[in-house]
Amino acid sequence: MPVPEHTGVIPRSLLRENAYRSIRDAIVDGTLAPGERLNDAELAQWLGVSRTPVREALTRLEEAGLVHTKPGRYTMVSPIDARAARAAQTVTAAMHELAVREAVPQFSSVEIAAMRAANERFAEALERDDVNAAIASDDEFHGVAVIASANPALRAVLEQFTPVLRRMERLRFSSWRGRDSVALHDRIITLCETGDAEAAATAARDNWLSLDEAFDLDPAPGSAD
Template identity: 75%
Template sequence: MPVPHVSDAIPRVLLRDNAFHSIRDAIVDGTLVPGERLNDADLARWLGVSRTPVREALARLEEAGLVQTKPGRYTMVSPLDVRTARAAQSVTAAMHELAVREAIPHLSPGDIAAMRAANSRFAAALRSGDVDAAISSDDEFHGIAVAASANSAIHAVLEQFTPLLRRLERVRFSSVSGRDSVAQHDRIIDLCEAGDVQAAASAARDNWMSLDALFNPEPTG
């Protein structure tokens, strides 16, 4: 009898993607701190995979600017870098502007309602000081237009550059600027519902460009 095919084996590409997302999320949420040395054997044990998908994930994370590698010496979590974050901000803002522009003809009443619900959760998270929930709700809000745009290139670019901004946002999160963002979201929703493509796209871009407070926080004390 021939050896049966193992149908429930996890494809290598899935292992690689899972490793990439797990390590990326740990860097963004601060579990892995800036400057921390990364050992692929330790990461493999943590994730329950072999070292190959971990190495592939680390290579992708280096391309994304979240990891730095010195061949033969070390791999570490990239330090926070304002210049890199500013570049990511410009690209991210442009992609969300394009996403809204392309999404509006396809947005359903259900999509508009989902945007309002996500923004309500965002506002509630800010009021309670729950940074994780605020960022999750913000991602959900913006993700509705990205999904409606059905543009895979937009999604791919945002997958690379948004984590650089979210990482800095967690460190310097401002409830004041966050409350401003709630109002900006409301404006985006109203413009999308009205079908005003130009104004809605510009409002989406302005919302992301308003993160300048992250780069120039007001002095305390």
Template identity: 70%
Template structure:
């Protein structure tokens, strides 16, 4: 299995969470391509850890739909599957809708400023065609209401399903259609600032359903 050329920069005390995030990010970015076979030994050497945290990470990635395993035969990066992505999108949209609805009454001026700053970074990254920065800024934007909602169940579900969507969302952020999200983010902020929890929640749900055209093309 051809792992990324550059050795992962990770601490020697790498735990299973770090292994999970490193492999997850390589899959999301396409460094580990759909259908690519994954070998415990190669991944262990790349990360500089034993096979145990790698195997635990792969098991968790399988639950997230990023990895497929056939016991005794192979482990590979999951192909992009339209049905699975559609299901993940619906769940993710519902969770963000709930998070925003619960967060609106508790958002502070500082929280709203953080959302605006993240959206400004998002717009700048899109203009610069910097997909990595755009994804990070988008994460930062949506993380504010998720954090303020203080709903651990929402956070757990999003942690499981969002990575699968990020693989296809990167395609959107590399195209002109991704710029629509800047205006959608501004609308969410406006409703939040007005204290309209229902309108803000609906705007958040709509924002996460904009991947429908890309998923339909698979």
């Protein structure tokens, strides 16, 4: 299994969480490809940690649907599964709808400006065909409402289900269809700025449901022996 060349990237104080996030991000961005076999010793060497936090991370990633394990045989990166992504999409759309509904009454010009700036970076990243930057800017855009909602339960649900969707979003943001999201974001900003929490919440939900288009780009699922 090829792993990134950099080693020792995790601070000792956050071994478990950072091991999880590092492996998760490598799966989402395609560094660890669908169907790729995972070796906990190699992952531990890459991250500069013992095998224990790596094994714990792989267990969490299996619960999130990003890793598949056949006991005694292999652990692999789960193939991109449109059915699982659709299930995650429904939950994620509902959580972002709730986040915006709860956040808009708390918004000031600061939050509106943050959303607008994130969407500008998002549009610029799409123009450069920089998918990683587009994903990061999209996270920042939607994160404004999630943070402002101050709802830890909502954030926990998104933490579990968003990574599965991010693999589908990479397909969308790699195609011309991703440009549609810029206009969808602009509509959300306008509605938030006018204080229309219900309409803004509906627009946020529709934004995530528009990811349906990416399912048409879903590659054939991988397989393992």
